[in-house]
Amino acid sequence: MSDGWNSRAVHGDAQVPRTAGAVSPPIVQTSTFAADSAREFADLALEKRGSGFYTRYGNPNHAQVAAVLADLEGAEAATVFASGMAAITTTVLALVRAGDHVVLQRRHYGGVPSLLLNLLPKFGVTCTQVDQTDVRAFAAALRPRTRLVLVESxxxxxxDITDLRAVSALARDSDALTVADNTFATPVNSRPLALGADLVWHSATKYLGGHSDLSAGVLAGPAALLDRIWDTAVITGAVLGPFDAWLLLRGIRTLPLRMRQHNANGLALAxxxxxxxxxxxxYYPGLxxxxxxxxxxxxMDGYGGVVSLELAGGYPAAERFVDGLRLARRAASLGSVETLVVHPATMWQAILHADQVEDAAMSPGLIRLSAGIEDTADLVADVTRSLDAL
Structure with a gap:
């Protein structure tokens, strides 16, 4: 098979069995599967990351989308979840225990520090936050009981950008696993596993799905490590529905095409x-x-469609700017075909403590804009018009 991104997105699941003659895979909308014998039933019940026993354990739609995602990330295997937070929560719960330590960069999607700083201490797990732009800060934070290093770049x-190769090497030397959030970059723009990370995860609700019509999460990495995490996933039950898995697969088919326009729009807007x-x-790493x-x-091979800007007029200017946009929708999330805009300091107050909001440097005038796939000239004109009105 070709190594081209378009071909891999379309044919990455070629080895997964599908209904004969079905160009588009059918949705296997069933909660359970029948076995022909007691022996087969037992084998299916014990199979790791299977697809023919019970949908909480796996489903043919899960297997198909996981195969494509593993191929795109250069991973041995992948597993899907009901959301990105389900993916990282299950991963952390599977890999740490009381007395363990986790290193987390200071600037990260708000749900992740909320998990590590507000929930895990109840179970005896400690966390140290570091400046992700300083590799030495990661080195200083590592301890004998550090089990995970969580990064997002x-x-x-x-x-902000994390030096994934350097941080992964430090973690490996300390017998810790590096878990990289690749949601903003996508495998089209960055492959953390090739840079030394042990696991990569996504909120597939964003760029991978790409159409604001599903909630999903993905975890990719070595099969043996995913099998350990799968045992916990079966218990927590954060299962992706077959239809959402089918929608995710459909979205990924056009991911490389969409990312070209996202990248172009993001750079032009910046x-x-x-x-x-x-x-x-x-704030845009392509500048x-x-x-x-x-x-x-x-x-990275591209810098994505997310651009953050800080307005000189603070909160009033931020509100006027957002209200003045014609093509952008005021909505949470990112990575979709339509342009979305949010005021982070307002949105994340619900999941972060006040001091954590301050740590994330979310000033009242900060706006996060996720450029969709509209025509570049139209988006630039829309943003410029709204800025001029300030």
Missing amino acids: PSNPLL HAMRAHPAVANV PDHPGHATAAAQ
Whole structure:
């Protein structure tokens, strides 16, 4: 098979059995599967990450989308979940126990520090947050009982860059596993496993699905490690429905095509925003003056469609800017075909403590804009028009 991204997205599940003659795989909308004998029933019940026993244990639609995602990430295997938070929560619960320690970068999607700082201490697990832009900070945070190092690059919402190769090497030398959130980059733009990470996860609700019509999570990595996590996944029951798995597969078929436009729109908007006097700061790793640009250029093939900007007028300016946009929708999430815009300081107050919001540097004037696949000129004109009105 070709190594091209389009071909892999379309044919990455070629080895997974499907209904004869069905070009589009059928939705296997069943909760349970019948066995022909007691021996077969027992074998199916014990099979790791199977697809023919009980949908909480696995489903043919799960197997198909997991095969494509594993191929795109360069992983031995992949597993799907009901959401991105289900994927990372299950992973952490499976791999740590009381007395263990986790290293987490300071700027990360809000649900992850909420999990590690607010929930895990109840079970005797400690966490140290570090500046993700400083490799030495990761080295200093590692302890004998460190089991996991959680990274996200680019980060949400300020798009800081983590040196994935350097951090993964440090973790490996300390017998810790590196778990990388690849939601913002997608495998089209970055492959953390090739840079040394042990596991990669996504909120597949975003770019992988791409159409704001599903909730899903993905975890990819070595099969033996996924089997350990699968045991916990069966218990927690954060199962992806067959129809959502089918929708996710359909979305991934066009992921490489969509990412070209997301990348182009993100870069064009970043340049337009940086040139506007109403904008105090622009956060986008594709800009040459971004502090992490050199590292991003070394480990990414594109910079994505998410651009964050800080407006000089603070909260009032942020509200006026969002209200003035015609093509963007005020909505949570990102990575969809339509442009979405959020005010992070408002959105994340529900899941973070006040001091954690401050740590994330979410000023009142910060806006996160996720560029869709609209025409580049139309998006630039829309954003410029709204900025001019300030």
